[in-house]
Amino acid sequence: MSKEITARAEDYSKWYNDLVVKADLADHSAVRGCMVIKPSGYAIWEKMQQALDKMFKDTGHVNAYFPLFIPKSFFSKEASHVDGFAKECAVVTHYRLKNDGKGNIVVDEDAKLEEELIVRPTSETIIWNTYKGWIQSYRDLPILVNQWANVVRWEMRTRLFLRTAEFLWQEGHTAHATAEEAVEETRRMLDVYADFAENWMAVPVIKGVKTANERFAGAIDTYCIEALMQDGKALQAGTSHFLGQNFAKAFDVKFAAKDGKLDYVWATSWGVSTRLMGALIMSHSDDHGLVIPPKLAPTQVVIVPIYKGDEGLAKVSEVALQIKAKLQAKGISVKYDDRDTQRPGWKFAEYEMKGVPVRIAIGERDLANGTVEVARRDTLEKETLSITDLENKIEHLLQNIQDNLYKIALTRREEMTHRADTYEEFKKLLDEKGGFIYAHWDGTSETEEKIKEETKATIRCIPLNNVQEAGVCIYSGKPSTQRVLFARAY
Amino acid sequence: MSKEITARAEDYSKWYNDLVVKADLADHSAVRGCMVIKPSGYAIWEKMQQALDKMFKDTGHVNAYFPLFIPKSFFSKEASHVDGFAKECAVVTHYRLKNDGKGNIVVDEDAKLEEELIVRPTSETIIWNTYKGWIQSYRDLPILVNQWANVVRWEMRTRLFLRTAEFLWQEGHTAHATAEEAVEETRRMLDVYADFAENWMAVPVIKGVKTANERFAGAIDTYCIEALMQDGKALQAGTSHFLGQNFAKAFDVKFAAKDGKLDYVWATSWGVSTRLMGALIMSHSDDHGLVIPPKLAPTQVVIVPIYKGDEGLAKVSEVALQIKAKLQAKGISVKYDDRDTQRPGWKFAEYEMKGVPVRIAIGERDLANGTVEVARRDTLEKETLSITDLENKIEHLLQNIQDNLYKIALTRREEMTHRADTYEEFKKLLDEKGGFIYAHWDGTSETEEKIKEETKATIRCIPLNNVQEAGVCIYSGKPSTQRVLFARAY
DSSP states (O other), rough: OOOOOOOOOOOOOOOOHHHHHHSSSSEOOSSSTTEOOOOHHHHHHHHHHHHHHHHHTTTOOOOBOOEEEEEEOOOOOOOOHHHHHHSSOOOOEEEEEEEOOSEEEOGGGEEEEEEEEEOOOOOOOHHHHHHHOOOOGGGOOOOOEEEEEEOOOOSSSSSTTTSSSSSEEEEEEEEEEHHHHHHHHHHHHHHHHHHHHTTTTTTOOEEEOOGGGGOTTTOSEEEEEEEOOSSSOOOEEEEEEETTHHHHTTTOOOOEOTTTOEEEEEEEEEEEEEEHHHHHHHHOTTTBOOOGGGOSSSOOOOEEEEOOOHHHHHHHHHHHHHHHHHHHTOOHHHHEOOSSSSSSHHHHHHHHHTTEEOOOOOOOOHHHHHHEEETTTTOOOOOESTTHHHHHHHHHHHHHHHHHHHHHHHHHHHTEEEOOHHHHHHHHHHOOOOOOEEEEEOOOHHHHHHHHHHHOEEEEETTTTTTTTEEEEETTTOOEEEEEEEEEEE | OSSOOOOOOTTTHHHHHHHHTTTTSSESSTTTOEEOOHHHHHHHHHHHHHHHHHHHHHOOOOOOOOEEEGGGGGSSHHHHHHHHHHSSSOOEEEEEEEEESSSEEEGGGGEEEEEEEEEEEEEEHHHHHHHHHHHHHHOOOOOEEEEEEEEEOSSOOOOOTBBBBEEEEEEEEEEESHHHHHHHHHHHHHHHHHHEEEEEEEEOEEEOOOGGSSOOOOOSEOOOOOOOOTTTTTEEEEEEEEEEEEHHHTTHHHHHHSSOOOEEEEEEEEEEETOOOOOOHHHOOOBBBBOOOOOOOOOOOOEEEEEEEHHHHHHHHHHHHHHHHHHHHTTTEEEEEEOSOOHHHHHHHHHHTTTOOOEEEEEHHHHHEEEEEEEEEOOOOOOEEETHHHHHHHOOOOOOHHHHHHHHHHHHHHHTTEOOSSHHHHHHHHHHHHHHHEEEOOOOHHHHHHHHHHOOOOOEEEEEEEEEEEEEEEETOEEEEEEEEEOOOO
């Protein structure tokens, strides 16, 4: 195999980094913390976007676009938002460069902005400043808008897809006449995210609500979906925020109700990002490379011919192209790789590295037998199948792979989910097994922070419809009414 | 009508501004020069993106994503590129804000970047710096990559869609082993743009090559498509550049040919932007509002019920929804507007303003007759049609509107295209008629600039396959071999 990667058992973190680069998904750029998303990686992101965009539209949302830049003063308008976001930001201070006469390009000090502009880390402020002009009465509500955009948060320690200074995402920003409607929207979009994670990404998730400490800066409640990676660390895969009237008050956005009374508008925001690429990779891939669930695979089936000479290739190609056409007619995306510059073994390893779900190999001997060799990427199993009705068998196999990946991920998560009743047990589980730990907590931010300091574990969420159960906090020994979900996280 | 706009004859420029705002396409934002693209406008842009993206993929291209920021020093690497682009740029100098202790958010001077970052005005430099790592041998070529992104050019005078500080676009960046192949690619993408403009936007264009003065900074040749707006001003609707080896040399990108010899890689770049929205609006719209060609209309047909009382609505809705379903089965996008908060007349004006190509009105009397009233947006003509086979009639009508809009635009362009043989005639035509003017030019930048200074007219292009014809330059009287295309332009 031309491209080798570190084994997971040896160094999981290095395995991830190797894989992202060797599978041609992304790479570091010349700009600190910013990534280049390569065509193979971007094609998966495009599939994600298409599926999500359709789900957003099916739930009544429309797309729009708001400015990249936000005036600095906007960040001061919502008291808690400013603490959360007016920190590690890219700040635009000038709008012109000039030649200094010695052949150097320098910033033109005469072109200093009166007010600095911040490259958006998230768009609540600029969007609510805009909504002020869109909303007068209840007739203008609800506003159900989504934006696909790039955002920048100046991260000191970056990892491809998981944490980068610039990343791509979608951010929904909705406006409602009542708190109930806004909460309903918040929960609806959480369900959309969970549906996408489980049925498209084949990643099981736990839906829950964040503690005050982990809440979005400016939210009343932050809902999230939490996934568990193969190494036992959690990953927050999407968030949906009920913002109350906080941003409406900060930007003075009122509406006249049917009875003529003026009230502030209720808000939500919700987003997922290219971070999902990291979650996808870390959920399913193995030491041979990437594993992509068929529903998100840009190429679902690759056909590789095995032959001698031009005449052999011509014979094999005739059948291969018939198979390709039949698969395409089923809506399956197929690549026929008849390049003569690489050997079949090299191609097999290449498509394993790139995570193509199904590989079909056709040799000259197969022609006589009316068979092909079919290999599935998830289990690496091979079988010889008759060409008759092959398209239906492959269609079925793709669905089977999709289901199997989800089942494996779910089984793993269940095996890696534990309960701890004492702090000692909690720390032992964290160090020896990792994974999710359900434990009692006294409900205070103080305890939460102490546990985080001492163990690096955080409360991922309080699961929705959580079982109520009397107990004592593993840290403080104070009474508790329910277990919450702890884990070390990405 | 609730939303009135200035008439074109009165003030074309004001008409445009009114229309963009009143048809809910876009609006100014709190950030100087940056626009908000509203849902109605963004939906059209999405249709454009989908059509273009498919054309790019059908010609072998893939999408990728490169960083928003470009290190300042990159701009100095290509000598002519720096003059063109290292000017009016957004410059990021700091990466942190802080609270000054008096409740103000200020830039943290301790977080000054060692090297300033420029918000990309175009991405040749960062992309060719990346390609250096992707290209070793002829086997790595061609690279056929496109990026959908936002870019920033600090414009002093801005107009919604036509010229904004931030705009959305796509930029193709390809790498080739030979000059011939790169030129072929440049021309292929010019053809794709012309095809899109004419067959989707219904905007006839003239394909040509720019003079040295108007060339992209860093290109050997810039090809363009030029359209003529209703007011007789030209609009450059897309450009495709043959970049030679300029960027490969600037970023030291060499490849080993089959014979092992090292050579610099050949490049192209090509782009269209949200400026196309301006071209679309100014080509077809009228004093009643927006006119959108059916192939780019997010809603192609609107059905408006005319009724008295809930019972009347129920009867009309039954038939309306049947019609809607039949149209949708044909792949036509339909909206049934049964809101009871607005009268039919208000709705008619609203959909005229928003440019929905076909409006179907159904009244209670129509039910007895088995008819509907069909109004087409392009000509504002109405006719009564039998419900029988209505979906096929509407499908035909939409095609007819698409063709008619192109025909009208083409006829207008032909009527507004003139020849001038003297400078006096040239200036008279410009002032009295506007439009395209074919005139002889001596081929020097000096003459081109003088004409521009004195008349504000520029050479839009030297049309491809231009008729060769001996003559004398209208300005200098020097000999000329061909007429070139002049106009005042957006």
